Amino acid sequence: MRGYSMERDDYLKRLKRIEGQVRGIQRMVEEDVYCIDILTQISAINKAMQSVAVGLLNEHLHHCVANAMTEGDAGEIDKKIAEATAAIERLVKS
Amino acid sequence: MRGYSMERDDYLKRLKRIEGQVRGIQRMVEEDVYCIDILTQISAINKAMQSVAVGLLNEHLHHCVANAMTEGDAGEIDKKIAEATAAIERLVKS
Amino acid sequence: MRGYSMERDDYLKRLKRIEGQVRGIQRMVEEDVYCIDILTQISAINKAMQSVAVGLLNEHLHHCVANAMTEGDAGEIDKKIAEATAAIERLVKS
Amino acid sequence: MRGYSMERDDYLKRLKRIEGQVRGIQRMVEEDVYCIDILTQISAINKAMQSVAVGLLNEHLHHCVANAMTEGDAGEIDKKIAEATAAIERLVKS
Numbered sequence: 001m002r003g004y005s006m007e008r009d010d011y012l013k014r015l016k017r018i019e020g021q022v023r024g025i026q027r028m029v030e031e032d033v034y035c036i037d038i039l040t041q042i043s044a045i046n047k048a049m050q051s052v053a054v055g056l057l058n059e060h061l062h063h064c065v066a067n068a069m070t071e072g073d074a075g076e077i078d079k080k081i082a083e084a085t086a087a088i089e090r091l092v093k094s
Numbered sequence: 095m096r097g098y099s100m101e102r103d104d105y106l107k108r109l110k111r112i113e114g115q116v117r118g119i120q121r122m123v124e125e126d127v128y129c130i131d132i133l134t135q136i137s138a139i140n141k142a143m144q145s146v147a148v149g150l151l152n153e154h155l156h157h158c159v160a161n162a163m164t165e166g167d168a169g170e171i172d173k174k175i176a177e178a179t180a181a182i183e184r185l186v187k188s
Numbered sequence: 189m190r191g192y193s194m195e196r197d198d199y200l201k202r203l204k205r206i207e208g209q210v211r212g213i214q215r216m217v218e219e220d221v222y223c224i225d226i227l228t229q230i231s232a233i234n235k236a237m238q239s240v241a242v243g244l245l246n247e248h249l250h251h252c253v254a255n256a257m258t259e260g261d262a263g264e265i266d267k268k269i270a271e272a273t274a275a276i277e278r279l280v281k282s
Numbered sequence: 283m284r285g286y287s288m289e290r291d292d293y294l295k296r297l298k299r300i301e302g303q304v305r306g307i308q309r310m311v312e313e314d315v316y317c318i319d320i321l322t323q324i325s326a327i328n329k330a331m332q333s334v335a336v337g338l339l340n341e342h343l344h345h346c347v348a349n350a351m352t353e354g355d356a357g358e359i360d361k362k363i364a365e366a367t368a369a370i371e372r373l374v375k376s
Contacts, residue, residue: 008123015120022113029105035154039181042147046140046188050374053136058367060129061343065350065359077347085340087133091374092332093281094140144280152273155249159269162253163260171253179246186238186279187375199311207304214297217290223342227369230335234328234376241324248317275321282328 007059014052021045053091060084101153108146115139147185154178195247202240209233241279248272289341296334303327335373342366 022045028038064080116139122132158174210233216226252268304327310320346362 011123012120015116015123019113019116019120022109022116026106026109026113029102029109035150035157036177036181038150039147039154040184042143042150043181043184043188046143046185047375049136049140049143050188050371053133054367054371054374056129056132056136057370058363060133061363061366062360063129065347065363068347069350069354069359072351077351078344081340081343081347083130084343085336087130087137088339088370088373089332089336090134090137091140091370092336093329094137094144141281144277148273148277148280151276152269155269155272156266159253159256159265162257163265166257171257172250175246175249175253178249179242182245182276182279183238183242185276186242187235196311200308203304203308203311207301207308210297210301210304214294214301217293217297223338223345224365224369226338227335227342228372230331230338231369231372231376234331234373237324237328237331238376241321244317244320244324248321251317271318275318275325278322278325279328282325282332 007055011052011055014048018045018048018052021048050091057084057088057091101149105146105149108142112139112142112146115142144185151178151182151185195243199240199243202236206233206236206240209236238279245272245276245279289337293334293337296330300327300330300334303330332373339366339370339373 021041025038025041025045028041061084064077064084067080068077115135119132119135119139122135155178158171158178161174162171209229213226213229213233216229249272252265252272255268256265303323307320307323307327310323343366346359346366349362350359
């Protein structure tokens with residue numbers, strides 16, 4: 001179990017919607033839609049993507065803590081938190 | 095002409111690639127891939143999307159200035175710049 | 189005239205407030221305030237800073253377009269827009 | 283202990299530097315420095331601030347996990363992770 005299996009369908013539904021929005025932008029570019037409207041749509045995709053990322057991160061943190069409590073391997077836990085922090089940093093900067 | 099028509103094929107190619115990356119994330123979720131690897135992939139999509147947005151914005155600004163020089167309608171120009179600024183603000187906050 | 193001189197006092201007031209908020213965070217760290225409350229304060233500073241940046245950018249774009257209309261030096265205009273785009277890109281990525 | 287006390291001096295040093303950078307921007311505005319140079323400086327401050335935020339978050343997560351292991355109060359842990367996730371979301375969106 002990776003920690004996000006329970007809500008997998010919810011994530012897939014949101015990712016399908018994002019995929020559709022990216023295709024929508026392709027259509028907008030093909031049809032020469034006004035640039036500002038395309039930028040608005042890109043901002044909406046960014047927000048939807050961030051929301052997926054924050055959801056995954058939340059479950060990952062729960063999973064890490066649950067693991068820490070049952071296994072308690074300090075070295076492994078440090079590694080996991082360093083990994084999570086690096087992922088957060090990439091998200092904040094992207 | 096919307097200002098980005100000349101490089102339309104380049105934008106479409108990049109958006110197709112982003113669409114493929116979003117589908118890749120769906121596969122990762124279905125296959126229970128490690129959460130941190132999915133987050134890394136999401137950060138890559140965000141960066142690719144921002145790069146498309148900045149490209150579109152650049153061409154839009156060129157277009158606005160070119161229009162300003164040939165038509166010189168001050169009210170129209172103010173409206174365009176306000177619109178571009180609002181789009182930049184949405185991008186910076188998304 | 190750099191394009192933002194008219195509202196200079198407004199910018200200075202907002203920057204003074206941001207400076208005070210940064211000092212506030214120093215106090216919070218010194219007094220061992222709860223980490224999450226410090227992070228909330230940092231997010232508020234980021235938003236205030238972005239708002240200053242978007243304001244400056246808006247005036248800069250107005251200024252560029254106004255210059256383009258009176259001087260109309262195409263090479264100079266291209267340079268200005270490239271510069272503004274690069275600044276936007278740094279903001280979006282920071 | 284709030285989890286970041288050990289490196290408190292490091293945080294204070296970085297926050298002092300950020301405070302100085304904010305004052306630097308005030309001087310730039312007063313002296314009518316070129317707008318793009320001010321924006322570059324704002325991007326640098328944003329990055330420095332994010333780096334402080336990610337550092338605090340990292341220590342907070344370590345602290346939460348350490349607490350979870352010694353105290354193991356599931357309700358309390360859920361609350362902490364929800365709180366940390368909300369802070370991450372605010373940072374990603376700011």
